[in-house]
Amino acid sequence: MAKTGTWVIVILVILALSVAASVYLYVPRSAGGRVAKIYVDGELVRSIDLSAVTESERFTVEAGGGVNVILVEPGRIRVESADCPDLVCVRRGWLSDSPAPIVCLPHSLVIELDPGGGIDAEVG
Amino acid sequence: MRRAPLLAAALALLLAGCAPTARSSTLFAMDTVMELTVYGPQERLDEAAELIHDAEGLLSVTAEGSDIALLNSAGKGEVHGETAALLERALEICALTDGALDITVYPLVRAWGFTTGEYRIPEDGEIEKLLEGVDYASVRLEDGAVALPRGALLDLGAVAKGWTADLIAEGWRDAGVKSGLINLGGNVMAVGSKPNGGDWVVGIRDPFSDGLVGAVSVRDAAVVTSGGYQRYFEEDGVRYCHIIDPQTGRPADSGLASVTVTGAEGVLCDGLSTAVYVMGLDAAAELWRENAGFELALVTDGGEIYITEGLEDVFTPMDGYENTEIQVIRRG
Numbered sequence: 001m002a003k004t005g006t007w008v009i010v011i012l013v014i015l016a017l018s019v020a021a022s023v024y025l026y027v028p029r030s031a032g033g034r035v036a037k038i039y040v041d042g043e044l045v046r047s048i049d050l051s052a053v054t055e056s057e058r059f060t061v062e063a064g065g066g067v068n069v070i071l072v073e074p075g076r077i078r079v080e081s082a083d084c085p086d087l088v089c090v091r092r093g094w095l096s097d098s099p100a101p102i103v104c105l106p107h108s109l110v111i112e113l114d115p116g117g118g119i120d121a122e123v124g
Numbered sequence: 125m126r127r128a129p130l131l132a133a134a135l136a137l138l139l140a141g142c143a144p145t146a147r148s149s150t151l152f153a154m155d156t157v158m159e160l161t162v163y164g165p166q167e168r169l170d171e172a173a174e175l176i177h178d179a180e181g182l183l184s185v186t187a188e189g190s191d192i193a194l195l196n197s198a199g200k201g202e203v204h205g206e207t208a209a210l211l212e213r214a215l216e217i218c219a220l221t222d223g224a225l226d227i228t229v230y231p232l233v234r235a236w237g238f239t240t241g242e243y244r245i246p247e248d249g250e251i252e253k254l255l256e257g258v259d260y261a262s263v264r265l266e267d268g269a270v271a272l273p274r275g276a277l278l279d280l281g282a283v284a285k286g287w288t289a290d291l292i293a294e295g296w297r298d299a300g301v302k303s304g305l306i307n308l309g310g311n312v313m314a315v316g317s318k319p320n321g322g323d324w325v326v327g328i329r330d331p332f333s334d335g336l337v338g339a340v341s342v343r344d345a346a347v348v349t350s351g352g353y354q355r356y357f358e359e360d361g362v363r364y365c366h367i368i369d370p371q372t373g374r375p376a377d378s379g380l381a382s383v384t385v386t387g388a389e390g391v392l393c394d395g396l397s398t399a400v401y402v403m404g405l406d407a408a409a410e411l412w413r414e415n416a417g418f419e420l421a422l423v424t425d426g427g428e429i430y431i432t433e434g435l436e437d438v439f440t441p442m443d444g445y446e447n448t449e450i451q452v453i454r455r456g
């Protein structure tokens with residue numbers, strides 16, 4: 001009986017460790033409660049709580065006479081492809097814990113994180 | 125029925141006691157993203173947007189028919205009163221920085237490809253020749269009439285956003301706004317304090333990675349940052365940044381990675397951020413000791429942080445810089 005009890009504890013510990021590990025690995029640490037906002041021409045078109053995203057999602061935003069394809073994954077967001085001339089927005093990559101917004105100037109599209117941590121604005 | 129006026133009065137009192145709600149807007153102008161937040165009526169945002177578009181129409185170096193474009197194509201001409209006022213202030217800042225800011229350096233910015241994104245490294249001879257036209261001190265300005273020296277082209281890009289932020293802030297204060305935040309593409313102007321009476325907290329981006337170096341707490345002040353990391357190109361492993369040193373005609377390489385200037389006057393902070401990036405740490409410390417009206421937060425290429433003593437109580441390091449020793453530049 002004592003043996004069974006030990007095994008139960010060992011299994012529980014392994015379970016707890018793997019849950020902790022997966023949380024650590026899959027939930028970006030800085031993403032807690034961070035909300036990405038997508039603006040077209042200054043209008044908020046979509047707001048996504050990145051910390052609540054569990055599966056990746058791809059959607060298109062029509063902006064400035066063109067299209068930006070947005071990819072959302074747990075804790076992060078990026079412009080995957082676009083038909084703008086310079087593709088600066090695509091090359092910017094993931095917006096995860098960086099305060100700098102993703103900007104597609106030709107399409108007047110901006111994706112940014114709500115500045116958390118008591119910061120009201122950013123320079124640089 | 126008799127109660128109606130009383131109720132109305134009570135309601136009015138209640139409403140007057142409430143803080144105004146925040147309104148904000150995002151707009152695209154001057155090649156950047158602008159965000160305005162005001163605790164006040166929608167009119168304040170509309171006025172600000174109009175101001176921004178008017179300023180761009182006057183000051184853009186590329187927009188056809190702007191004061192600056194007309195001057196650059198003709199070499200001389202009459203400009204609007206607003207343009208003349210900014211030009212006068214800009215020339216003063218050029219003189220204050222002994223030409224580390226030079227509003228006639230545009231031909232070199234163009235030669236390096238920073239105006240179009242078609243980057244190139246000009247030949248030494250080309251740089252020498254273009255430098256002959258670079259001299260803010262030969263720009264003549266009298267009663268709105270401007271004359272440029274031969275070969276010179278004006279560009280007010282290093283001061284236009286700071287100036288525009290000043291105009292918006294002035295309009296908001298005159299209209300009684302107690303709380304607002306103007307962010308013209310990273311050129312921030314805080315109007316008053318936060319609605320709860322606290323300081324506005326402005327984060328300064330880390331020049332080496334995502335995240336922040338730190339933050340400054342301000343009220344009624346501009347915060348402007350310049351850095352080579354903002355726009356550059358690389359060739360054969362060498363990085364060429366968008367800020368051109370008017371002395372050498374080549375990308376500035378002073379040992380600073382990021383320069384933040386804060387003070388009451390946006391146009392001064394804007395112009396100084398570029399100038400200090402060009403002049404480097406020692407000259408910047410000297411400039412600060414000899415002048416009032418601004419404070420500096422500098423990050424060197426080696427990741428060291430220097431602040432002037434006025435920021436000692438309001439600068440907070442963040443995101444991995446918490447243990448970096450902060451060097452304080454003092455008057456004495």
